[in-house]
Amino acid sequence: MFEELLEDIAQKNGLREVNTNLKLATGLGAILLCLLSSSYFPPLFIALVLTGAILFLARVDPKTYAELFIVPLWFAVMSVAGIILISGGQDIFWKWDILPSFSLSITRDSINQGIFVFCRVLGGMSALCFISLTTPMTNIFTVLRQWRIPEIIIELMMIIYRTIFILMDQVVQIYTAQVMRLGYSTVKESIHSCATLCGAAFIASWDAGEDLVQAMDARCYTGKFAVLGENRPVERGPLLALFAFLSLSAAVVIFSGNSTII
Amino acid sequence: MHLIETRDLCYSYSGSSRALDGINFIAPRNARIAVLGSNGAGKSTLFKHFNGIFKPTSGSILIRGEPITKQNVREVRKFVGIVFQNADDQIFAPTVELDVAFGPTNLGLDEETIHHRVREALHIMGIEDLAGRVPHHLSGGEKKRVAIAGAIAMEPEVLVLDEPTAGLDPKGIHDLLGFISDLKKSSGMTVIFSTHDVSLVPEIADYIYVMSKGRIVAQGTVAEVFSQTELLKSVRLDVPHYPKLIKSLQEKGIPVSMAFTFEEAEKAFLEAFKGRS
Ligand SMILES: Nc1ncnc2c1ncn2[C@@H]1O[C@H](COP(=O)(O)OP(=O)(O)OP(=O)(O)O)[C@@H](O)[C@H]1O
Ligand SMILES: [Mg+2]
Numbered sequence: 001m002f003e004e005l006l007e008d009i010a011q012k013n014g015l016r017e018v019n020t021n022l023k024l025a026t027g028l029g030a031i032l033l034c035l036l037s038s039s040y041f042p043p044l045f046i047a048l049v050l051t052g053a054i055l056f057l058a059r060v061d062p063k064t065y066a067e068l069f070i071v072p073l074w075f076a077v078m079s080v081a082g083i084i085l086i087s088g089g090q091d092i093f094w095k096w097d098i099l100p101s102f103s104l105s106i107t108r109d110s111i112n113q114g115i116f117v118f119c120r121v122l123g124g125m126s127a128l129c130f131i132s133l134t135t136p137m138t139n140i141f142t143v144l145r146q147w148r149i150p151e152i153i154i155e156l157m158m159i160i161y162r163t164i165f166i167l168m169d170q171v172v173q174i175y176t177a178q179v180m181r182l183g184y185s186t187v188k189e190s191i192h193s194c195a196t197l198c199g200a201a202f203i204a205s206w207d208a209g210e211d212l213v214q215a216m217d218a219r220c221y222t223g224k225f226a227v228l229g230e231n232r233p234v235e236r237g238p239l240l241a242l243f244a245f246l247s248l249s250a251a252v253v254i255f256s257g258n259s260t261i262i
Numbered sequence: 263m264h265l266i267e268t269r270d271l272c273y274s275y276s277g278s279s280r281a282l283d284g285i286n287f288i289a290p291r292n293a294r295i296a297v298l299g300s301n302g303a304g305k306s307t308l309f310k311h312f313n314g315i316f317k318p319t320s321g322s323i324l325i326r327g328e329p330i331t332k333q334n335v336r337e338v339r340k341f342v343g344i345v346f347q348n349a350d351d352q353i354f355a356p357t358v359e360l361d362v363a364f365g366p367t368n369l370g371l372d373e374e375t376i377h378h379r380v381r382e383a384l385h386i387m388g389i390e391d392l393a394g395r396v397p398h399h400l401s402g403g404e405k406k407r408v409a410i411a412g413a414i415a416m417e418p419e420v421l422v423l424d425e426p427t428a429g430l431d432p433k434g435i436h437d438l439l440g441f442i443s444d445l446k447k448s449s450g451m452t453v454i455f456s457t458h459d460v461s462l463v464p465e466i467a468d469y470i471y472v473m474s475k476g477r478i479v480a481q482g483t484v485a486e487v488f489s490q491t492e493l494l495k496s497v498r499l500d501v502p503h504y505p506k507l508i509k510s511l512q513e514k515g516i517p518v519s520m521a522f523t524f525e526e527a528e529k530a531f532l533e534a535f536k537g538r539s
Contacts (some may be wrong), residue, residue: 007396138356162354165398169350195373211351214315218346219365219416220339225355226363226376 006068006132013058015134020143022242024236026050027131029246034123040255043123046249050126058134068129076121084114112260137161151237155225163208170198170204263329264419265289265452267314270321273307281307283476284321289420289452294442296463297456298487299473305456306347308473309422312454313342318404333447340369343418347425349405353397358389358408365416383415384443388434402429410438415461421445423455427462435462442466461502464488464522472497484522 008181010016015023030050034043052059089109097103144154174197179185266289273282282304289295299305305401310316310325314330322329325338340481343365346352355361362383366376384390384396387407397405406429413421427435443466447452457463463470463484472480474497480487488494488505504527508518521527 008399011396084324136396138360141356158356159354161356162397166350169398208351210348211348212354214310215346215352216354216364218313218339218344219316219412220336220368221364222336224367224368226360257456 007136007187009060009064009133010136013060015053015058016136017232019234019236020135020139021072022238023135024131024140024143026053026245027127027235027240029242030130031124031255033246034120034127034248036122037256038258039253039255039262040112041259042083042253042257043251044118045252047119047122047126048121049245050090050130054126054130054133058130060133064131065129068133068145069125072121072125080081080114080118080121083117084110086110087195108262110136111254111262113262115154151223151225155223158225159212163205163212167201168204173202174200174204175189222230264324265291265326266454267324267327268308268311268321269320269324271308271311271323273311273316273318274319275307280476282311285476285478287471287478289454291452292446292450293452293469294446294467295452295454296467296470298458298460298463298470298499299456299475300458302475302500303473303497304476305473306424307476309344309346309424309454309456312420312422313339313344318320340416341418342420342422343413343416344422345409345413345424345426347428349402351406351407352412352454356393356396357393358397359384359393359398361408362411362415365412369416379417380417383411386414387411388437403431406430408432419450419455420452423453423471425457426455426461427457441467458499460488460494460500464502464504465524472499474498485520488522 008107030046034046037043051065054065055062084106085104087107087110088105091108093106093108095103095105141154141158144157145151175202178193178197180187183196184190266287268285271282271285271287272280274280275375285304285308285406287308297305298309307316312325314335317330322535325334325341328334329425330338333360353361353476355364359380363376364436366379371379378394381390384393387410389404389411392400392404392408397408400408406426410423410426413423426438430438439462442453442455453466467484471478472487472494479497480490480493488501491501491506491509494501500506502522504522504524505522508520508527508530511518512520516534517537519530521530
């Protein structure tokens with residue numbers, strides 16, 4: 001499954017041994033710069049650099065990376081098309097008056113706006129991919145504790161993290177069981193099976209929640225989750241790389257000003 | 263004073279019939295107690311009373327002579343460690359290591375002790391190499407081991423294992439049995455376990471309870487319980503192979519003395535053969 005895939009890759013990616021703070025700084029810094037930039041170019045630049053890092057430093061399989069990117073990209077394309085058609089502006093290239101008060105048009109401004117949004121999406125996506133593909137969730141928990149995030153939040157995150165997988169397991173199991181007994185052979189059957197699946201998954205997760213509380217109580221739960229693993233030391237190479245990346249991107253943001261594509 | 267004692271314990275799940283009906287169960291110090299019973303006999307339900315997760319509908323349960331109250335429930339849970347039947351529900355931390363460390367952390371131990379106990383527990387269960395793994399990628403038997411390690415790491419005085427061998431491979435079963443019998447020598451830990459696999463029981467148990475439909479229908483030592491073939495059959499259980507075989511040989515007039523474990527049986531057969539030659 002998809003989510004398992006993400007964690008799997010993160011568990012054995014090439015940058016796993018790098019200090020978590022550095023990786024988070026890379027991703028978050030990149031997102032921040034994407035938001036600060038008022039030109040289409042810096043997000044594009046950031047997307048390229050981070051994609052390079054993901055493919056060559058973290059050695060993530062290009063095919064999985066592309067698959068990961070395709071769903072949000074599809075959304076981005078759709079919404080960008082909407083932006084281009086709906087928002088108006090000067091230098092009209094094409095115009096269609098559907099209703100007296102509403103028209104679709106393609107203008108220089110709307111194209112620029114669309115491309116800008118699209119590049120931002122690319123930049124933001126690659127930053128998020130960078131974090132999720134290079135940093136296993138467990139390392140993030142360790143770092144959160146170091147940052148003195150309240151225990152209760154970390155704890156909830158840990159439980160939610162684990163519960164997602166339990167729920168997914170349940171759904172996959174029920175689904176497989178249904179498929180094996182030809183639950184999805186006809187349309188009518190499919191609707192019925194799907195409804196049963198939802199109901200069963202709900203009850204199963206409810207039960208699992210109860211069992212979880214029992215199991216935690218049985219081990220003397222008093223509001224503490226162990227967070228053992230220690231963070232990797234900050235090494236010179238990665239630190240320099242981070243610094244170079246952020247300052248270069250910042251420079252690109254500054255110098256590209258609000259230049260547009262056309 | 264017994265470590266665990268129940269008196270006429272009854273329990274009904276809300277809205278259904280009795281799951282436990284007048285259970286009198288005693289766990290003395292340093293004992294190995296097997297609870298046998300077919301599916302739905304009430305083993306798991308009984309075990310959940312041992313650390314206050316379930317409260318008796320009627321009757322009482324005493325831990326070290328005292329009933330479980332809100333004030334002492336934490337002490338009780340420190341004292342009685344339970345591994346439930348379904349390992350999936352019990353592993354809730356993001357990695358194996360963190361999960362095993364969960365109990366010790368909540369006991370308020372210092373970091374070094376926690377670390378030591380985790381290593382130790384992982385070593386006993388033979389899963390040191392799983393330490394950093396995420397639990398959702400483990401096999402069923404591996405999860406079971408992690409769950410047991412999580413309980414061992416708390417070093418309880420009574421260890422309650424619900425179907426500990428279900429899903430383990432032969433080596434896993436062998437190691438677990440070895441661990442349980444070592445406990446007897448190394449520490450005074452009492453072990454209570456449930457199983458359907460009667461052939462394991464003589465090797466480790468020194469006292470047996472047989473449950474059926476929420477009641478205890480037989481109890482006693484290995485020899486006492488396994489001589490009641492008819493009764494065991496009537497509650498959908500079986501007699502282990504060695505006593506079964508020996509009994510049938512005896513009925514055919516071959517002089518072999520009764521034996522329950524592998525070693526006893528070996529000795530008995532050797533003697534029988536020596537008598538012939
Ligand atoms: N949550 C529940 N709600 C209602 N009834 C339950 C619940 N859990 C168990 N029961 C019923 O209680 C009885 C005893 O169940 P229990 O789980 O204790 O059996 P068991 O001896 O552990 O069986 P197994 O060997 O299959 O694990 C069964 O008849 C079962 O149907
Ligand atoms: Mg059970």
